[in-house]
Each structure stands twice: as structure tokens, then as C-alpha cells.
Amino acid sequence: MRCPLPIIELARRIGDVAVGEVVTVLADDPAAASDVPAWCRMRGHEYAGTGEDVGGAPSYLVRRRH
Template identity: 85%
Template sequence: MRCPLPIIELARRIDDVEVGALVTVVADDPAAASDVPAWCRMRGHGYTGPGDDVEGAPSYVVRRRH
């Protein structure tokens, strides 16, 4: 997905998982590398770092905190 779609989907789906659970965002847009951690800081969730590539696209792992 290209930005801003990864952030929009993350915001929409973060409440679908339990507090403490991990969400993996797959995005081929280079801006996601800075956008995902920034979104986590603004929303109070934890950015745990990059995940494994998924079909050649980078991924970013977020921990739901609240």
C-alpha cells in the first residue's frame, strides 16, 4: 500500500486486536518507515521495529498499548 493508506488502515484496525497484541503493517511506500513510528508516538502505541518482508514489501510492527 502507498501512503497514506497504511496509516489509515492501521488506525482503522488497531482496535480489532487486544491490548498488548501486535499488528504488522505491510507497505511498499518508503514514507511508511517514518510514518508508522510517528503515528505510534502520536497515538500512544508502541512501534517495535521493522518486521520481515512480505512478498518483497517491508513491514512494520506495532504493539497496541491501550
């Protein structure tokens, strides 16, 4: 997905997991490398780093904090 779609989808899905669990965001847009951590800071969730590439797309890990 190209930004801002990964951030929009993350915002929709973060409530689907329990507090403390991790959501994996797949995004082939280089802007996601800064957009995902920024979204976490603004929304009070933890950016847990990068995950393994999936189908050639980088993944970003977000831990739900509230």
C-alpha cells in the first residue's frame, strides 16, 4: 500500500487487537518508514521496529498501548 493508506488501515485495525499485542503494517512506500513511527507517537502506541519483508514489501510493527 502507498501512504497514507497504510496509516488509515492501521488506525482502523489497531482496535482489533488486545492491548500489548502487535499489528504488522505492510507498506511499499518509503514514507511509511517515518509515517508509522510518527503515527505511534501521536496516538500513544509503541513503534516496535521493522519486521521481515513480506512479498518484497517492508513491514513495520506497532504494539497497542491502550
